Amino acid sequence: MKFRVATILFVIILICLSVGCFTKGFSFFYLLIPFFIWLTLTIFGAFEIRFNYFLKAYHRGNNHSEKIISLTFDDGPTEFTPRILSILEKNNAKATFFCIGRQIEKYPEIFQETYQSGHLIGNHTFHHSSKNGFYSTEKIIYEIVSTNQLIKEKINVTTKIFRPPFGVINPHIAKALNKTKHKVIGWNIRSFDTVINDEKKLLNRITGQIKPSSIILMHDTSDKTANVLEQLFVFLQKENYKVVPLNELLKIDVYEN
Incomplete structure (x- = not known):
């Protein structure tokens, strides 16, 4: 559900930033930003059942x-x-x-x-x-x-x-x-x-x-x-x-x- 969408977006952004790091000289530090956003969402989604992050839950x-x-x-x-x-x-x-x-x-x-x-x-x-x-x-x-x-x-x-x-x-x-x-x-x-x-x-x-x-x-x-x-x-x-x-x-x- 939301987890799948967030993961796909994270991978796409990570690929784009990686290309930028190698071709445009971007700092590799920027790769950590989407990772920590994804990690925060995933942790929150795991503990907050009402967020319906991994699947639908009736609340x-x-x-x-x-x-x-x-x-x-x-x-x-x-x-x-x-x-x-x-x-x-x-x-x-x-x-x-x-x-x-x-x-x-x-x-x-x-x-x-x-x-x-x-x-x-x-x-x-x-x-x-x-x-x-x-x-x-x-x-x-x-x-x-x-x-x-x-x-x-x-x-x-x-x-x-x-x-x-x-x-x-x-x-x-x-x-x-x-x-x-x-x-x-x-x-x-x-x-x-x-x-x-x-x-x-x-x-x-x-x-x-x-x-x-x-x-x-x-x-x-x-x-x-x-x-x-x-x-x-x-x-x-x-x-x-x-x-x-x-x-x-x-x-x-x-x-x-």
């Missing part, structure tokens, strides 16, 4: 007039997931859970309860390794496919949605996703609930960014997030926001037919 719905949002939870299932499910049920809301394969193996009953409660299930790789951004295309495909197979085994559905660990995308990950045909789901509100410990600050960070068709990223990995979720529903009800499933917000199919 917000298109209906910007209706007060609807979607809640998404990463890194589960965990021992904290049942409380999250209870809060969602209490508020008659459906969310999307991007699950890690090894966590599904650890908490199969909680995973099945999540699906049976009417929530959507997405793929979040098997190991959620901090080295994921350095994996080969083949290794990433394995991480995705093995998780999809486990999901199919446990709840008999094949999910078509994927969220990359840490939101990082690079050429290897993009190539893997082009092969597995998963839709990439990002966000426009990142709670940082794994690093912000103050519940009030966490709630204010989320509520201060909410707008129609937002996708909120949280994690079902702590009581802190559950506490904030309860307060978030109070805010949403006060502001007349409705929580809708991700497939309704984005108008996409989540599972294979």
Whole structure:
């Protein structure tokens, strides 16, 4: 996508400058300028999923007039997931859970309860390794496919949605996703609930960014997030926001037919 265009332009500019260096006496220092521009764009594109630098990622719905949002939870299932499910049920809301394969193996009953409660299930790789951004295309495909197979085994559905660990995308990950045909789901509100410990600050960070068709990223990995979720529903009800499933917000199919 944008990465391919930027790379082609970089190569063309580099060739032109190289010719200038040899024929016009340009300083070879000028060759570094397009390189650093390309490198900066590539690094930014890798860590900012909303930039759609390597491939398309859904990060917000298109209906910007209706007060609807979607809640998404990463890194589960965990021992904290049942409380999250209870809060969602209490508020008659459906969310999307991007699950890690090894966590599904650890908490199969909680995973099945999540699906049976009417929530959507997405793929979040098997190991959620901090080295994921350095994996080969083949290794990433394995991480995705093995998780999809486990999901199919446990709840008999094949999910078509994927969220990359840490939101990082690079050429290897993009190539893997082009092969597995998963839709990439990002966000426009990142709670940082794994690093912000103050519940009030966490709630204010989320509520201060909410707008129609937002996708909120949280994690079902702590009581802190559950506490904030309860307060978030109070805010949403006060502001007349409705929580809708991700497939309704984005108008996409989540599972294979």
